[in-house]
Amino acid sequence: MIKINILENDLDINNCPVRKVLDRFGDKWSLLVLLILGKKETLRFNEINKEIGQDISQKMLTVTLRTLEADGYLKRTSYPEIPPRVEYTITDLGKSLFPLIDNLEKWAKVNMSAIEKSREKFMKS
Amino acid sequence: MIKINILENDLDINNCPVRKVLDRFGDKWSLLVLLILGKKETLRFNEINKEIGQDISQKMLTVTLRTLEADGYLKRTSYPEIPPRVEYTITDLGKSLFPLIDNLEKWAKVNMSAIEKSREKFMKS
């Protein structure tokens, strides 16, 4: 149990709200899937797969979608047809993340070159 | 090489600015160390260690500090005394992250209960 003082509150790292969010988007694919669904609203499994490219395995796409669904960032709708059809739609909760992501992106674009220069300098020392 | 369309641009996931940021803070300790240094400005190695608690190993604290230093989020100053003294100070770049973290925290506090309810509901189904 980690106890620290952050921003004037005693926080347990396992209950830290920021960590709880980042734990879901620190993984390899969640953010990507969300952004893709943000653009298209609704997509089928294979459509998401193609949008990402062949670099994601079916397994990881399934795992990622299930996690995002569990948290309520997207909705999964299965149509009992043959062949099966499953649609994934972003929710309002999912959409509400986009301003945060935008901010991250803007910050990154402004500061990334400084960070990369810092890394290079650090390597050489 | 992953090619996707996000936000009207062709993005390679490895060059995605958001991922580049999150890759650094998706880890277990970086954010914590930054926030601690944000409060105190300057701290010694063992002071950071105590602030976090005994849950972080010396090794991981070292690794985390080195990474943050490499990116330019903090500055490391070593005083060649015996016993040695090393001070870590947050930089302006490091400080510039705090508004983003604040936003994440606010978002998390607003939405976390909904997310947790969603998770519980998902478990039962």
Place this chain on the structure above:
DNA sequence: CAGTATCCACCCTGATACTG
């Protein structure tokens, strides 16, 4: 089409011991 199931490799992390 939209998955599961299984196995495997790697990397992150921690524990421990040692050092300038």
Place this chain on the structure above:
DNA sequence: CAGTATCAGGGTGGATACTG
């Protein structure tokens, strides 16, 4: 004090084969 070196375990992610 502030590390480094080494080893070990677990979990994430990937490859492949199979299925309702």
